[in-house]
Amino acid sequence: MTSTDQDLVRHLSEVSVSVELETEDMTLNIGPQHPSTHGVLRLLAKVDGERCFDVRPVIGYMHRGYEKLAEVRTYAQITALINRIDWVSGYANEVPFMVAAEKLMELEVPERAQYIRLILSEMARISSHLVFMASYPLELGAATPLFFALRERERVLDLLESVTGGRFHPNFNRIGGVKPAAGAGSTQRKTVQDLPAGFFAETREAMDRVDGAVDQLEDLVAGNEIVLARTRGIGVLPPEVAAAYGVSGPNLRASGVRFDLRKVEHYLPYDRFDFTVPVGANGDCWDRWWVRLAEIRQSASIIRQAIDGIPSGPLQAKVPKVIKVPAGETYVRAENPKGEMGYHVVSDGGQGPYRLKIRSASFSNISILPWILEGALVPDIIAVMGSLDFVLGDVDR
Amino acid sequence: MSPSDTEQAEAGPTDPLADFAADVAAVVGGSGTASFGTVKVTVTADTWVDSISTARDRFGLVFFSWLSAVDWSNEVAVGDPLGEETAERYEVLCTLGDLSEGRRVTFSTDIDKDDAHIATLSSVFPGADWHEREAHDMFGIVFDGHPGLEPLYLPDGFAGHPLRKDYPLLSREVKPWPGKVDVEAMPEKDEDADPGAPSTENPGA
Numbered sequence: 001m002t003s004t005d006q007d008l009v010r011h012l013s014e015v016s017v018s019v020e021l022e023t024e025d026m027t028l029n030i031g032p033q034h035p036s037t038h039g040v041l042r043l044l045a046k047v048d049g050e051r052c053f054d055v056r057p058v059i060g061y062m063h064r065g066y067e068k069l070a071e072v073r074t075y076a077q078i079t080a081l082i083n084r085i086d087w088v089s090g091y092a093n094e095v096p097f098m099v100a101a102e103k104l105m106e107l108e109v110p111e112r113a114q115y116i117r118l119i120l121s122e123m124a125r126i127s128s129h130l131v132f133m134a135s136y137p138l139e140l141g142a143a144t145p146l147f148f149a150l151r152e153r154e155r156v157l158d159l160l161e162s163v164t165g166g167r168f169h170p171n172f173n174r175i176g177g178v179k180p181a182a183g184a185g186s187t188q189r190k191t192v193q194d195l196p197a198g199f200f201a202e203t204r205e206a207m208d209r210v211d212g213a214v215d216q217l218e219d220l221v222a223g224n225e226i227v228l229a230r231t232r233g234i235g236v237l238p239p240e241v242a243a244a245y246g247v248s249g250p251n252l253r254a255s256g257v258r259f260d261l262r263k264v265e266h267y268l269p270y271d272r273f274d275f276t277v278p279v280g281a282n283g284d285c286w287d288r289w290w291v292r293l294a295e296i297r298q299s300a301s302i303i304r305q306a307i308d309g310i311p312s313g314p315l316q317a318k319v320p321k322v323i324k325v326p327a328g329e330t331y332v333r334a335e336n337p338k339g340e341m342g343y344h345v346v347s348d349g350g351q352g353p354y355r356l357k358i359r360s361a362s363f364s365n366i367s368i369l370p371w372i373l374e375g376a377l378v379p380d381i382i383a384v385m386g387s388l389d390f391v392l393g394d395v396d397r
Numbered sequence: 398m399s400p401s402d403t404e405q406a407e408a409g410p411t412d413p414l415a416d417f418a419a420d421v422a423a424v425v426g427g428s429g430t431a432s433f434g435t436v437k438v439t440v441t442a443d444t445w446v447d448s449i450s451t452a453r454d455r456f457g458l459v460f461f462s463w464l465s466a467v468d469w470s471n472e473v474a475v476g477d478p479l480g481e482e483t484a485e486r487y488e489v490l491c492t493l494g495d496l497s498e499g500r501r502v503t504f505s506t507d508i509d510k511d512d513a514h515i516a517t518l519s520s521v522f523p524g525a526d527w528h529e530r531e532a533h534d535m536f537g538i539v540f541d542g543h544p545g546l547e548p549l550y551l552p553d554g555f556a557g558h559p560l561r562k563d564y565p566l567l568s569r570e571v572k573p574w575p576g577k578v579d580v581e582a583m584p585e586k587d588e589d590a591d592p593g594a595p596s597t598e599n600p601g602a
Contacts, residue, residue, distance in 0.1 A: 060550035067535075068559055071476040072566060103433045243496060245524035246461040257496050264499025327480070330433035331492060331503055333462070344490065344503070346467055350477045357490070359463040367527045396550065 028052075030381065032061050038135070039392025043369070043385075047378055055373040055381075057366060062396040070356040075101050075175055075323055078356070082343075083169045085360055086394035088131050089124035089337045091160065094173040099267045100332035100345045101175050104325045107317045111269070113177035115310045116195070118268045119203070120160060120172070121334075122299040122306075126210055127156045128337035129250075129292045129299075132389045133217050136289060139386040140230050145220050152213040155206045162196045175323055177316030194315070200307050207300040214296050221289070231285035235372050235384035238283060245371065246364030249339025251388055254291045255283030261335035268334075273305045285387035292389070324351055331359075338362050338394055362394035421502055424455050439505045442489075442515055449491060449504055450521045458493035458502060464518065464528035465490055466536045470562035475569050485510055487536055491518065491525075508538070517543040535560035 031042040040061035046054040066085065070078050082097055083090035095117055102109060134149035157167045164170035164179075172179050180194070221227050237247065239255040252259065260277040262270040278294035280287025327349040333342030339361030346355040365388050372384055414431035418438060422429030425448035427440035440448040452458050467488040471479065486507045494501035508515050517540040518525035529540040530549035537558040540546060548555065557564050 060548075060552075063550045065559060068564075068566060072569060239496075240459065243460045244522050246463070246522075247524075248460070252496075259496045259499075261499065328433055329437075330435045331501070332434070333501075340462065342462070342492075344463075344465070344492070348477075348479050350480070352477065354476075354479065355467045357463065357465045359492075363527065364461075364463075364524055367524055371523070 025053075028378065032058070038390060039395075041366070041392055041395070043381070045373070045378070045381065050377050050379075052373050052376050052378065052381065055370050057369050059366075059392075059395055062392045064397065066397050067356055067358055070353055072352065074351045075325060075353070078352070079173055080169070080171045082358070083171060084393060085358065085397055086128075086336065086338055086341070086362065086391050087168050088391050089128040090166075090168045091164070091170045091172065092121045092124040092128075092334070092336045093341060094170070095121055096267060096332045096334040096336075096341055097343045097345075098173045098175060099334070100330055100343045101323075101325055102317075103330050103332060104328050104345065104347055105175070105319075105323075106326075107176050107319065109177055109317055110314045111311045112313045113315050113317075114269055115306050116163075116178050116315070117173065118270065119303055119306050119310075120163065120170070121268065122303050123156050123160050125299045125337045126296055126303075127153045127160070129296050130156070130210075130213075132289075132292055133221075133296075136386045136389075137221050137224075137227060139382050140227055142221070142224065142227060145217055148213050148216050148220065152206070152210050155209060159199070159203055159206055162199065162202075174316060174319075176319040177314070180315060203303060203307060207303055210300050211297060214293060214300075218293060228286065230380075230383050231289060231387065233282070233284050233286075234380050235285045235288075235376065235387060236283050237368065237372055241371065242283070242368070245368045247339070247368050248364065249335065249337070249361055250291045250295060251288055251339065251365055253277065254280035254287035256280060261333060261340060265333060265335075267332060270302075272309065273302050275302050285383050288387040288389070322351065324349060325353070333359065336361055338389060338391065339365055358397050360394045360397055362390035362392075363397070366390050366395055417500060418502075421452055421456060425449075425451050427504075435503055436501065437503045437505055439507075442506045442508050445489070445504075445506050446516045446518060446521060449493065449518060452502060452504070453493060453521065456500070456502070457495045457497070458500075460494040460496050461522040461524040462492040462494050462501065463490075464492075464525055464532060466532050466538060466560075468536060468560065468562045473562045474565040476562075487513055487538060489515055489532070489538065493522075513538045514541055515539075516541050519543055534558065537561065 026047050028045040028047050030045060032040040042058040044056040044058060045052045066081050069081060078097065079094050083093050085093045130149040130153035134146040137145040160170065161167045164172035237255050239257045242252050242255050256279050258277050258279050263277065275298045278291050280291050325347040327347055329346040331342055331344040333340050340359065341361050342359040344357035345353050348354045373381060376384060412431060414436055418429030418431040418436040422438050425438060425440055426444065427438050427448060429436065429438045467490065469483045469486050469488060471482060471485065487510060489506050489508060490503055492501055492503045515538065517529055519529060526544065527549060529543055530546060532538050533540060533546050534548050534551045535558055
């Protein structure tokens with residue numbers, strides 16, 4: 001190296017030190033209308049260069065006031081409201097509310113009805129997770145997995161529709177059981193028709209296809225360098241922070257907490273089936289993707305076992321024509337696709353609840369955003385938000 | 398309904414839930430009940446934060462589930478009034494859970510309606526932040542020491558607290574609820590019929 005070269009190097013190093021850029025803090029507004037927000041969520045991110053240092057979610061654009069509306073409706077009418085909370089898994093929203101009302105009425109739900117609820121709840125989980133499998137890679141820039149995921153989701157929704165009559169808003173549960181299947185005629189005429197013909201065979205086939213799609217998705221996404229680079233080590237959520245914020249469901253399990261309400265709360269007969277609870281190791285975006293993928297396989301296995309073991313019998317417990325729920329209060333929670341979904345029902349003995357508190361999973365799950373996005377790069381906002389898999393209807397209620 | 402009514406607990410002395418309720422109540426200095434599968438521990442408002450943080454540490458209740466309130470009121474603007482007289486108050490509720498056995502406790506405390514203040518839990522559980530903002534929106538309860546008690550759901554300039562029982566539901570003021578029909582008795586034939594139950598006498602009718 002000549003002396004002029006050395007001078008140049010010295011000069012350059014001095015330049016790089018002295019030209020430290022004065023960056024001004026900037027407020028970046030994302031949403032409320034933005035494809036990555038799954039509804040209407042607004043983020044106010046204060047950024048310093050490419051790093052966020054203060055992220056403030058603004059919610060409430062979709063607040064429909066279900067808790068107030070529930071106070072002027074009867075228990076049976078509330079079913080039609082609550083399956084609109086998390087519309088990606090509408091069926092699963094209905095179950096814990098029904099169980100809460102049945103608990104207060106001390107009703108024993110017939111086993112066949114419980115199995116049907118369980119099968120449909122798991123179908124709701126599969127369809128919700130498949131939406132995540134479709135949308136998350138899309139948000140990261142990979143469009144292909146969408147087609148693989150949504151094709152199988154459509155098959156599952158068709159099955160849900162064949163039983164309940166609705167793809168998104170089944171309104172299928174009744175206090176004390178489930179409604180006779182769609183197309184079975186008026187309940188007033190005592191017609192009883194069970195699950196539609198061929199349901200079990202079609203479900204088995206659909207589950208095999210779902211398993212196939214999961215394998216394809218794993219090949220497509222897990223082997224993708226770009227997806228790995230954008231999700232590994234990004235948005236790490238330690239388990240104790242997740243718990244203190246009330247983050248639940250797959251997001252909590254991705255942080256390594258082996259806790260699943262299906263194993264500990266007996267709202268449906270899950271204890272009769274053999275399934276594992278997948279957990280992640282690092283709590284990053286990648287683990288949150290992987291846990292959901294693994295849960296689809298478990299759900300498909302639960303559905304197969306439930307179909308094999310479904311007992312025969314009535315669909316509905318004997319209930320009075322005008323349903324009055326005795327005074328009392330209870331909190332019933334369930335493992336929904338998004339996490340812990342629960343209803344705290346306060347009854348004073350009337351036909352509708354005196355107070356209904358709806359604990360929805362996405363609300364607590366996105367309350368972590370300010371914590372988890374602090375110090376994140378701006379492009380990682382989308383990767384982190386998408387990995388939490390929330391639905392704004394479930395946030396705002 | 399008064400809190401003591403919930404003690405109609407079907408819980409016998411050997412019920413593990415009732416034992417758990419008694420254990421938690423003994424540690425935090427409140428009263429515990431277990432009914433309909435829900436453990437409820439009632440504490441006084443001035444020990445609210447201490448009780449909850451003690452219970453978290455002693456019983457491993459590290460998962461913050463939710464916080465909300467109930468407006469116990471004898472007058473309601475909309476909906477059915479309570480069957481019997483109650484003491485006017487807000488009941489603040491907070492549910493915590495563990496992450497192993499699935500045990501959970503709903504803590505409860507009563508606060509005065511005219512002076513609806515209670516200490517914030519957000520220093521114990523950061524997740525309480527949004528739940529307390531929601532309760533502030535909906536009930537007007539002030540959480541002392543909260544880092545930013547701004548409206549969460551309600552738009553700027555919104556007057557009133559919608560989940561208070563004296564807050565009217567405007568759609569009902571304009572038009573009575575047509576769904577009321579659903580709960581009136583059906584025409585006399587089939588008085589004792591049970592619409593949802595299966596019948597073997599005439600299947601396929």
